[in-house]
Amino acid sequence: MFTLTLVSLLLASSNALVSASPCVAFDINWNLLAFGLDGKDFNAGAQSSWSSGKRKASEITTSGRPPFDGTNTTCYLSQHALNSFQYENAIYVMSADSKNPSDVYIYDATAKSWSAQTVTTNGFDPSNFAAILDHDTNVFYAMSANQLWNLDMSQQKAATGSALSWNNVGNTPYPSGYNPVMVIANNHIHFLDVPNLSPGQEDIFVIHYSWYQPSPQAYPVSGGNGAVPNQFGHATSFFMDDNTVQQNFAFVPQDGSATYVVNVMSNSTTQMAGPSTKDPKATYFASSNSLVQLTSSGAANYLPFNPSGSNSDAKWAPIQALAAAAPPSSTSASSGSSPTGSSGSGSSGSSSSGSGSGSASGSSSGSPSSGSRFGFPSCS
Ligand SMILES: *[C@@H]1O[C@H](CO)[C@@H](O)[C@H](O)[C@H]1NC(C)=O
Numbered sequence: 603m604f605t606l607t608l609v610s611l612l613l614a615s616s617n618a619l620v621s622a623s624p625c626v627a628f629d630i631n632w633n634l635l636a637f638g639l640d641g642k643d644f645n646a647g648a649q650s651s652w653s654s655g656k657r658k659a660s661e662i663t664t665s666g667r668p669p670f671d672g673t674n675t676t677c678y679l680s681q682h683a684l685n686s687f688q689y690e691n692a693i694y695v696m697s698a699d700s701k702n703p704s705d706v707y708i709y710d711a712t713a714k715s716w717s718a719q720t721v722t723t724n725g726f727d728p729s730n731f732a733a734i735l736d737h738d739t740n741v742f743y744a745m746s747a748n749q750l751w752n753l754d755m756s757q758q759k760a761a762t763g764s765a766l767s768w769n770n771v772g773n774t775p776y777p778s779g780y781n782p783v784m785v786i787a788n789n790h791i792h793f794l795d796v797p798n799l800s801p802g803q804e805d806i807f808v809i810h811y812s813w814y815q816p817s818p819q820a821y822p823v824s825g826g827n828g829a830v831p832n833q834f835g836h837a838t839s840f841f842m843d844d845n846t847v848q849q850n851f852a853f854v855p856q857d858g859s860a861t862y863v864v865n866v867m868s869n870s871t872t873q874m875a876g877p878s879t880k881d882p883k884a885t886y887f888a889s890s891n892s893l894v895q896l897t898s899s900g901a902a903n904y905l906p907f908n909p910s911g912s913n914s915d916a917k918w919a920p921i922q923a924l925a926a927a928a929p930p931s932s933t934s935a936s937s938g939s940s941p942t943g944s945s946g947s948g949s950s951g952s953s954s955s956g957s958g959s960g961s962a963s964g965s966s967s968g969s970p971s972s973g974s975r976f977g978f979p980s981c982s
């Protein structure tokens with residue numbers, strides 16, 4: 603009897619240490635979706651409806667969703683595949699189910715339905731990686747334990763009956779201590795915070811040729827002040843309204859001191875205000891005109907971004923529609939994860955945790971300038 607009680611106490615307490623990771627993403631109409639927040643899922647609508655506390659995000663929790671009980675859960679938008687005239691409009695969710703850590707959950711944002719895609723790891727470690735989803739090919743690239751892997755999602759809006767497989771792409775040129783910061787833009791994976799590079803320099807992997815560009819690319823801050831620091835942080839791509847490959851990405855270093863938006867076509871960086879909430883465990887996701895921060899207490903904030911104009915006045919603001927529907931926990935952002943005892947999905951406000959964050963897609967091939975930039979013919 604006593605033993606049983608002890609065992610269940612131990613079970614209960616180890617359960618309590620499991621911290622839930624919500625994540626945010628956008629659908630292709632730039633509605634902000636928040637998953638696993640207070641154990642539920644929400645649609646906060648488009649940017650114009652975020653600042654009114656009167657309009658609450660609507661709950662979209664439905665069956666088949668992951669429990670959101672993993673660590674470092676990440677979300678990705680599959681916007682539009684190159685060889686398809688239809689929009690995927692699907693959100694892929696990784697590390698959202700502690701019992702099925704390699705499953706990729708798929709939310710079809712048009713049909714509003716979930717399915718779980720079984721994935722064979724082939725040696726890939728689903729508990730520790732950073733990943734991007736390539737825009738045009740809809741292939742994931744992930745770095746884990748210094749190796750590069752890929753996973754082809756074809757044009758899936760729902761799980762298929764058969765398992766997909768991670769494929770090993772080989773060793774990366776990086777030292778073993780490198781904690782990858784990866785982001786996709788113009789069909790190329792950009793690696794930030796690479797050891798021994800100067801601030802403002804980034805490494806590039808050209809997906810179409812499976813090739814690491816031998817020298818880094820410089821992205822100086824316009825106006826001449828500072829440079830993107832060599833610091834761990836979170837990077838995520840801005841999507842394009844015309845469904846073409848991303849050209850801009852945001853980087854927020856761990857200290858939250860600034861927000862950098864790198865334009866990989868002009869090789870330049872715009873430095874903007876850092877988020878008001880400096881939370882190293884926050885995660886980020888961008889649409890075409892907003893960068894959203896989800897803090898570890900479950901508060902969402904955004905920075906408007908104008909891809910074709912000035913951003914000098916842009917300010918971070920809270921997303922009130924989401925706060926009204928799912929109030930952030932009282933845990934302060936910097937104190938990290940609030941243990942949650944509840945079983946099953948999500949659980950209260952709780953921690954979001956670090957990680958490569960929900961960067962999403964970029965793409966290989968397609969854009970005419972992508973190959974020529976490095977002296978390659980463009981490939982399609
Ligand atoms: C950006 O840099 C690359 C090479 O480093 C160069 O080929 C390209 O022309 C540059 N783009 C612009 C707009 O200067």
Ligand SMILES: *[C@@H]1O[C@H](CO)[C@@H](O)[C@H](O)[C@H]1NC(C)=O
Pocket residue numbers: 673674729730731781955956957958
């Ligand atoms: C989550 O991500 C952080 C930051 O990259 C990393 O330090 C930690 O080990 C990750 N946790 C797991 C369980 O992968």
